[in-house]
Amino acid sequence: TGEAEAARAAMGGSASLLPRELLREYQELTFLSKQEILLAYKRFSELLPKEERENACSARVPKSQILTLPELRANPFQHQICRVFSTSDNGDHSMSFEDFLDMLSVFSDSATSDVKSHYAFRIFDFDDDGTLDRKDLEKLVNCLTGQGEESRLSNAEMEQLIQNILEESDIDKDGTINLSEFQHVVSRSPDFARYSVLQ
């Protein structure tokens, strides 16, 4: 219908809504509430160029656009997060709407600590080999203290820190932290439950 299209184009193109069965399904499959899913849909469509907003559900947003979101803009793990949650086949780490929802669901308040720790492990695993070895830990600490030469720890301090971390979390003493050890140490960590992102 031509007039409906014109009206929608006049309103700016964000008038298309999520179909109700899809909304219910997303509520069941993620930890997000109905309001949060609708808000996520709105924000996702804003990242798309106007022509693609009609079928936002099947569109993919390139990584550079995702990184403009305020939650990710200031996050030192932004590249890792895009890599972990993206399901794109050609390695460009673009995200579909479902990937976006997955990301928000894992970082929401009601996600179980199991799920959070699983994804946190994958985010911290920079070389994607299934364990956190010394190189991964070193990159992790550098991400935390900030980019730039003056914000890095000295070599001696880094050694001491990694030694302490492995002492606390490496149960089988093989020099790396695997998923079970990570989940075990993180379950006792009182700050980990606050891994959440506001909308």
Add this chain to the structure above:
Amino acid sequence: EVFLPEETRGAAPVDFLQQLPSYQSALRRRATGGTQERRAAPQGPAGLLAAEGHRPQQEGDEVTARPAREYPLTIAEKRRLRDCQQADIKYLSGWKQWKRTSSKSLKKVLSELKELSSYLELWRHDIHSIEGKFGTGIQSYFSFLRFLVLLNFIIFILMFSLVTLPSIISKYGMFNSSFAKIPPKNIEPHCTVYEPSGNKGLVYFYTYLKDLLSGTGFLEVTVLFYGYYTIDAEWIGIHKYNLPLAYLLATFAYLALSLIWIIKRSVGGFKQNLVHNEDPFQSYCNKVFAGWDFCITDPNAARLKHRSLQYELQVNLEEERLKRKEADRTMKEKLCIYFLRIFINIIVIAVLSGCFYSIYRATVFSQENSNVSIRHDGISNTNFQANLLVQYLPSMVITLANFIAPQIFSFLIRFEDYSPAFEIRLTLMRCVFVRLANIGVLLFSLWSQISYCATDKCNACGYNYELYPCWESEVGQEMYKLMIFDFIIILAVFLFVDFPRKLLVTHCSCKPVQWCGLQEFGISDNVLEIIYGQTICWIGTFFSPLLPAIATIKYFIIFYIKKISLIHTRKPAARPIRASSSNFFFLVVLLIGLVLAFIPLGISIAHIPSSKACGPFRNFNTSWAVVPHTIDGFPTRLRQVLYGIASEAFAVPFFMVICLVMFYFIALAGAHKRVVEQLREQLVMVRFDPLFCTPKI
């Protein structure tokens, strides 16, 4: 069968326990078709299920499958898993199917309710935006403030509905109600004389202002203070309402409510780790794996967070190196340091005694020279400002002491040579002690005035009836003044210190001003401030039932003051405390405040004779005496049971049973600890055992 080829992430080492013979025999004893069901499930998602290896689905009549969303998979894969699970349901019996669907719909209903209730949360959007800009450390302060607003509001509702409302109803004769003032028996008549000088005749306008600020005059005879509730028996309709008992029970109820709510909140946020010795807040893993605050959206805040993380890690590593050096200290150095520490502690005690003594003198001076003693001489138009100053002298001295003492403590602690983390904790503990003890000293000096008896006539009443015919109202007025003054100071600091400082820093570019800079938003100082106010409220509510309402309004306004101050006139602290440990710290200090509030209340209620001229406890020796009196009125059986519970014959065996239970749990914790240590050793050994090694791909 435990190590499936689909396993990609190395979860292997823990599963070897399932191969232990003892475990296998336990499985066989619980023999069910559980393991067969697992094999029957289709390969794809179930392979992932097995690969997680978290909760092996062995025993039990039902497959304890988790809902699809709790699996760390993409939405497409979760969809497939959910379809598989639904296909599985067909294999279950009708009863189990119904159970599954009903639990699912129940969960849906609960989540809808939770969503609705989150809209009712006060200040949800404000606190979220503060979290985004300043991080979770500062956000925890504002959440704490919100908690106190709610707590005070609930306490106000409790006291109002149980005490104030019935009194108002019966005094005004609504709903066919009436009240009776029974003249006290066996009491000397001079004890019962009480004429509060509510303003009669023509008075200057400023008298109203003075009365508002100090709770005297027209305020003294209102619902605000204890003196209004001079009711001995009440009838609402045809039912008798025992106001004295209600007053006392409402007091106990609000104390118990506060205690339970605080404990519930502190336990919910903190997982006590009894098995492992280390302090969970200080562990490096906590700092590194849970270090980044994912709520930060502002790049400036992110930069600050990076710097504070770097600083924190460096400080902790430094501390560890120092600790190793400390172990190498010689005997002579150790003696030197201990001697220095003892000396500094003596100085701290001297400072504290100085504070306490000055508060005592100020209170005594204020009581002697304020309107109380002048009342009888009939001089009513004393100098307005001087009188107000004298009335507020204790509050001013306390505020001064609360300001100076922490500065002295943080100066002294540098000489004691502790590790930085311990320094912060010890200074905080000393500041907490100073603030709470000051209130105690004020109350103690008030009581010493009230119970000072020189004549026989005075001894007959039990308290100084001339100066304090209604001493509970006096104490209530002191608490009221403390609360008002506290609020005035917070407002004054905001208007006359923060804003001028901000204007100076932004418009004047000379070096000393820029070096001073803006003040930091010190979380611990602000928290101690509001806990101090809350302790006053808890103590004062018995003497002034409407005080929680004033506290609610006060904290409500303070939220907005602090929010504006934070956003416009303060810079965030360079070394913020972590959110989780700060939450726990706030609640622990609040709990200390509550426990310290029990002491003065307990002494007032149970030890000091209640005033015979006003209040609901005129006919009793002490306020507590109403409880035994009521119990005496119960039927004989019930009375015997209650006396039995309070007797030694019950208390001693009860105490022994509690001790036994405690010893059992301690033994259990010790046994668990030993098992965990053994398992850790076994895990290390297993790595070298060729039978259990998984080939790493």
